[in-house]
Amino acid sequence: MLLRRSVGVWWSNRCFITSSTSFPPPHSHSTYNDHQTTAAEVDGKLIANDIKATLASEVNHMKKSIRKAPGLSVILVGKRKDSASFVRIKKKACEQVGITSDVLTLPEDCTETNVLDVVTELNHKESVHGILVQLPLPRHLSEQKIINAVNVEKDVDGFHPVNIGNLAMTGREPLFIPCTSKGCIEVLHRCGVEIIGKKVVVIGRSNITGLPTSLLLQRYHATVSLVHAFTKNPEEITREADILVSDVGVPNMVRGHWLKPGAVVIDMGSTLVTDNKGSCVTGDVCYEEAKLKASLITPVPGGVGPVTISMLLYNTVEAAKRAYQWT
Numbered sequence: 001m002l003l004r005r006s007v008g009v010w011w012s013n014r015c016f017i018t019s020s021t022s023f024p025p026p027h028s029h030s031t032y033n034d035h036q037t038t039a040a041e042v043d044g045k046l047i048a049n050d051i052k053a054t055l056a057s058e059v060n061h062m063k064k065s066i067r068k069a070p071g072l073s074v075i076l077v078g079k080r081k082d083s084a085s086f087v088r089i090k091k092k093a094c095e096q097v098g099i100t101s102d103v104l105t106l107p108e109d110c111t112e113t114n115v116l117d118v119v120t121e122l123n124h125k126e127s128v129h130g131i132l133v134q135l136p137l138p139r140h141l142s143e144q145k146i147i148n149a150v151n152v153e154k155d156v157d158g159f160h161p162v163n164i165g166n167l168a169m170t171g172r173e174p175l176f177i178p179c180t181s182k183g184c185i186e187v188l189h190r191c192g193v194e195i196i197g198k199k200v201v202v203i204g205r206s207n208i209t210g211l212p213t214s215l216l217l218q219r220y221h222a223t224v225s226l227v228h229a230f231t232k233n234p235e236e237i238t239r240e241a242d243i244l245v246s247d248v249g250v251p252n253m254v255r256g257h258w259l260k261p262g263a264v265v266i267d268m269g270s271t272l273v274t275d276n277k278g279s280c281v282t283g284d285v286c287y288e289e290a291k292l293k294a295s296l297i298t299p300v301p302g303g304v305g306p307v308t309i310s311m312l313l314y315n316t317v318e319a320a321k322r323a324y325q326w327t
């Protein structure tokens with residue numbers, strides 16, 4: 001049990017939450033949250049390990065019963081350091097659960113036809129159940145054309161317009177839900193956070209995170225507001241949020257005074273910051289300030305990121321199960 005102190009809020013004291021702070025917080029500050037404590041921290045690695053263990057046993061079972069393994073192919077174009085690092089993480093995670101993975105690397109200056117040819121080849125390959133085109137792509141390539149070319153049944157990122165469209169529409173089921181959005185819901189569920197009827201503010205409206213996350217939260221009956229670069233006084237809106245989700249890629253943008261006391265904060269930002277001491281991944285939320293205001297918070301690294309990766313593995317296993325009609 002990693003929860004050392006129960007703070008008696010409306011998320012339950014499940015073991016995916018840790019809290020290392022003393023009570024009251026050591027640095028006296030006027031921005032105490034309404035429980036006069038600091039926020040509990042979500043242990044995303046623990047959640048991810050739990051999901052990976054379940055998937056590993058499922059994959060093992062699949063191999064034994066039909067002698068097939070799920071397969072994921074990642075297309076990486078160019079040499080972006082952050083993309084290369086994310087792809088390495090994905091490959092390692094596949095190995096951990098027994099998913100066969102390969103990374104197809106194309107040079108920065110390749111043509112759109114080069115990428116489309118690789119996608120077409122993978123669309124037809126029986127052993128590949130999931131295709132992931134690492135984003136962002138170099139500017140000369142049309143992300144739209146390339147994503148459209150991915151077979152909807154292999155679109156484990158859930159970025160194909162048919163999958164996003166079905167996610168947006170009531171009564172329809174997408175084949176895949178984008179991994180970060182699914183990771184956000186998974187964290188909320190596992191920490192016992194109620195979503196129905198809650199005011200949720202999502203900061204950022206990217207096709208890969210903010211937009212699908214806002215759609216998915218609506219499916220769970222949250223009242224969702226989207227805040228973006230043109231929103232006037234965003235902090236006035238975010239201060240109303242029971243649950244705040246951020247994915248903009250601007251380190252420390254969300255300050256303590258942007259939060260309602262006791263809010264749940266899901267930081268989906270992931271920016272690689274390099275200084276003379278090396279590189280580190282940083283979220284969108286000013287953690288030191290937010291932890292004095294929130295009741296529950298996901299850190300970066302170690303929060304939603306690892307859960308996102310495990311959702312990619314989940315989608316890949318689902319794709320293989322569907323392809324082989326194996327349950």
Ligand SMILES: Nc1nc(=O)c2c([nH]1)NC[C@@H]1CN(c3ccc(C(=O)N[C@@H](CCC(=O)O)C(=O)O)cc3)C=[N+]21
Nearest residue numbers: 085133134135136157270281300301302303305306308
């Ligand atoms: N086609 C495509 N699909 C994606 O899913 C996709 C993408 N493109 N482009 C970029 C974003 C970003 N993203 C992350 C996934 C995991 C972590 C993650 O595991 N982060 C670790 C730390 C990583 C580290 O230490 O380098 C953590 O937060 O603990 C971060 C970011 C997926 N994305």
